[in-house]
Amino acid sequence: MVLALRRLIFYVMLALFAVFAVFPVIWMVITVFKRNVDLYNPNNNPFIYNLPPTLGHLEFLFTSTSYPTFLWNSAFIGVIVVIITLLLSVPAAYSLSRLVGRWGERSGIAIFFVYLIPPTLLFIPLYQIVSLLKVANTVWSLILVYPTITVPFCTWLLLGFFKSVPREFEEAALIDGCSRFSAFLRVALPLALPGIATCIVFAFALSLSDYIYAAVFVSSTASRTVSAGVPTSLIRGDIYYWQSLMAAAVIVTIPLAVAYGLLFDRLVKGFQSDPGAGEKSAA
Amino acid sequence: MATLELRGIKKRFGDFYAVDGVDLMIAEGEFLAILGPSGCGKTTLMRMIAGLEPPSAGEVLIGGVPVTHLPPRARNVSMVFQSYALYPHMSVAENIAFPLKARGMPKSERDTKVKWVVGLMGIEGLVKRKPGRLSGGEKQKVALARSLVRDPSLFIFDEPLSSLDAQVRAMARGELRQLHDRTGVTTVYVTHDQLEALGMGDRVAIMNRGQVRQLGTPQELYDDPADTFVAAFLGSPPMNLIERDNRIIGFRPEYLQPRADGSLAQGALVFKVRIMQLEFLGSEWLIYGVLEDGDGENRLLAKVDQPVASKLRSGESRDFVVERSCLRFFDKTTGLRIAPSAAKLTQ
Numbered sequence: 001m002v003l004a005l006r007r008l009i010f011y012v013m014l015a016l017f018a019v020f021a022v023f024p025v026i027w028m029v030i031t032v033f034k035r036n037v038d039l040y041n042p043n044n045n046p047f048i049y050n051l052p053p054t055l056g057h058l059e060f061l062f063t064s065t066s067y068p069t070f071l072w073n074s075a076f077i078g079v080i081v082v083i084i085t086l087l088l089s090v091p092a093a094y095s096l097s098r099l100v101g102r103w104g105e106r107s108g109i110a111i112f113f114v115y116l117i118p119p120t121l122l123f124i125p126l127y128q129i130v131s132l133l134k135v136a137n138t139v140w141s142l143i144l145v146y147p148t149i150t151v152p153f154c155t156w157l158l159l160g161f162f163k164s165v166p167r168e169f170e171e172a173a174l175i176d177g178c179s180r181f182s183a184f185l186r187v188a189l190p191l192a193l194p195g196i197a198t199c200i201v202f203a204f205a206l207s208l209s210d211y212i213y214a215a216v217f218v219s220s221t222a223s224r225t226v227s228a229g230v231p232t233s234l235i236r237g238d239i240y241y242w243q244s245l246m247a248a249a250v251i252v253t254i255p256l257a258v259a260y261g262l263l264f265d266r267l268v269k270g271f272q273s274d275p276g277a278g279e280k281s282a283a
Numbered sequence: 284m285a286t287l288e289l290r291g292i293k294k295r296f297g298d299f300y301a302v303d304g305v306d307l308m309i310a311e312g313e314f315l316a317i318l319g320p321s322g323c324g325k326t327t328l329m330r331m332i333a334g335l336e337p338p339s340a341g342e343v344l345i346g347g348v349p350v351t352h353l354p355p356r357a358r359n360v361s362m363v364f365q366s367y368a369l370y371p372h373m374s375v376a377e378n379i380a381f382p383l384k385a386r387g388m389p390k391s392e393r394d395t396k397v398k399w400v401v402g403l404m405g406i407e408g409l410v411k412r413k414p415g416r417l418s419g420g421e422k423q424k425v426a427l428a429r430s431l432v433r434d435p436s437l438f439i440f441d442e443p444l445s446s447l448d449a450q451v452r453a454m455a456r457g458e459l460r461q462l463h464d465r466t467g468v469t470t471v472y473v474t475h476d477q478l479e480a481l482g483m484g485d486r487v488a489i490m491n492r493g494q495v496r497q498l499g500t501p502q503e504l505y506d507d508p509a510d511t512f513v514a515a516f517l518g519s520p521p522m523n524l525i526e527r528d529n530r531i532i533g534f535r536p537e538y539l540q541p542r543a544d545g546s547l548a549q550g551a552l553v554f555k556v557r558i559m560q561l562e563f564l565g566s567e568w569l570i571y572g573v574l575e576d577g578d579g580e581n582r583l584l585a586k587v588d589q590p591v592a593s594k595l596r597s598g599e600s601r602d603f604v605v606e607r608s609c610l611r612f613f614d615k616t617t618g619l620r621i622a623p624s625a626a627k628l629t630q
Contacts, residue, residue, distance in 0.1 A: 171335050172368035174355040176429070177385035186385075190372045 057243035070229035093158035115152035161195025285346030292341035303493035316484030361430035369414035511618035538609035542602035550607030568592035
């Protein structure tokens, strides 16, 4: 009886929380298809269609604004940033995890601190670098700058994953005839694959969600990303293109939310650096 | 198959010598067990033989060829780890084929080899499984198969049985030894379990504090320990060590017996012992006693047969006798073995 009651309370709480989490997304999705007359009438219920829904605002977003360009720029920057991040943080994290003594741990923490410096402090000096390299106003400025956020974060994340791979596997590989590098490639890397997948999603998301650098370093519409381009091109003066704004946000949010949801457990494991976690999930 | 030679091997971590000058010569096809308490340096020594750890000084020779500065892959040694270290992301068959693949053997040849070793170990039913779905004993067999598959010149075992159940372990000991006899590969077997070392090794090296204290056949080590460390380490229960006349006398508990009626044998040593406790071991009894006439409290252990034990009661005092030939003498300060002197023993 008590058990059943506790169960009930548990599911009620769960349902409440789920509604709380999904509510903004649902409201956004509903809004996307609303006609202006429907949306702007304060007497109408905002959660139902008082007038037939329309695809007009979606069409507007893709045909009359630069949103497709923003999407392409964001995707392009994201992919390149992910590649750079992996190329730098996988070797860094692996070597830090295998570094004997206290310095491995300390360097790992030092690298993580870099991530904690807010971009608002860094964008002025970074802008000087960007203009010195003559890449200001192009996507390359962001490709150059985003790794300053993603590399420390991903190195820290991967550090936990590599630490959870027991050294014995690599030693066995060495004895089985591998060189140091091929032991890393054939044994350590495949075992840290969940961590690398997590890194790809997070590096991509971090580069997508940045606003400050994107707004400051790039002013031409052709090179803007979603996060900086959408607010500037869909808010004109004091007019908000609400339905198109919501559409622009939802299109990016939902795939990312799904990816986050799938990888959440792995992420938490990476942060806990539990030595058994990697082994268990791998086995 | 090859000989293994270690010359003056040392390993220093900071100010601490984990291995402090080890010389060993292992013959072709020999099964050498390295036995010692944890922290004695046996694991470090083994890692240096495998090439996972560079020695601070000294030389390693395999088959007469110096390999001190060669990486593990160039030594053709194979190793079974304590945890087996089976690659969790590969199936059993892939695990076994891995050493061949790493050496660039063509697939058809690889398959033949894997099939041969899988048959040898009797693990045909496991090849498609992942290591996570194997029992301890199965993992051990797969690890053995993986180390066997490429005809190594030297086998290294790092406590391969320690994660098995006690019952499986006794079986596995026999199987391992049989496997060695069939393949004839020179083997170094590191363990802290004296049953394994004495039961399987052709010779046993006993290590303590980074040094080999004694090297010999199991019988030699048991009968003639080189010092008090070996005497107190080997045997369960270990040798009784008692201080008399500025030296240490040692004798095995099975040689300490209650004095029978009649005359004493020439030179036999008599102890007045108060029996503290009797412990049933199955085929025999273990007697915990305290020496009554010694200076200070000297504890003694005796192993006696069932009929003898039935006449003993805890709390009573009894005379116990050790034959002269069963006594071993050690120096009081160095702990090293000394020849029995002609000096008469006080009783």
